[in-house]
Amino acid sequence: MTEATAKQPALPVTQAERKLAKAVERANQAFTEKNLRFTKLRQDVFEEIAATHASIGAYDILAKLAEKGTRLAPISVYRAIDALLEAGVIHRLESKNAFFACRRMDHRTGRRPIFLSCENCNAVQEVDSEGIFDTIDRLARDASFQPRVKFVEVSGLCRNCQSKKD
Ligand SMILES: [Zn+2]
Numbered sequence: 001m002t003e004a005t006a007k008q009p010a011l012p013v014t015q016a017e018r019k020l021a022k023a024v025e026r027a028n029q030a031f032t033e034k035n036l037r038f039t040k041l042r043q044d045v046f047e048e049i050a051a052t053h054a055s056i057g058a059y060d061i062l063a064k065l066a067e068k069g070t071r072l073a074p075i076s077v078y079r080a081i082d083a084l085l086e087a088g089v090i091h092r093l094e095s096k097n098a099f100f101a102c103r104r105m106d107h108r109t110g111r112r113p114i115f116l117s118c119e120n121c122n123a124v125q126e127v128d129s130e131g132i133f134d135t136i137d138r139l140a141r142d143a144s145f146q147p148r149v150k151f152v153e154v155s156g157l158c159r160n161c162q163s164k165k166d
């Protein structure tokens with residue numbers, strides 16, 4: 001539980017806390033829709049991932065939770081991550097073996113995302129373009145290859161990092 005979801009709405013909350021509370025609410029909804037349980041552990045892990053605004057590895061999640069007094073076995077965190085992936089509320093960046101919160105929530109219906117991953121600050125954006133996946137599927141099939149592309153990762157520099165480097 002964050003302050004933002006506590007029982008005292010009069011408490012001043014920062015915009016970041018409000019955003020996080022919204023993300024948690026959406027995640028909770030996604031779990032309910034799939035008849036999965038959004039347990040305390042899953043919520044704790046999700047909050048760490050959603051709070052970073054970038055991608056984060058499982059061991060960093062463990063470390064952050066430990067700082068807050070929640071000591072967990074790595075396997076518990078991995079299981080929570082698996083559940084979050086299954087519910088579609090987080091994604092995995094294959095190239096970094098790191099996770100980030102889905103901020104779109106509109107492609108759970110089967111649309112496949114393109115992940116734009118910043119090499120400098122680890123921020124991740126998602127964009128959609130079924131056309132790219134159609135092209136990959138077609139080219140792969142032309143090469144007698146059975147494609148199983150769920151997403152495409154593109155690494156580079158985000159807007160913030162581009163302006164810093166100018
Ligand atoms: Zn997403």
Ligand SMILES: [Zn+2]
Nearest residue numbers: 118121158161
């Ligand atoms: Zn960046």
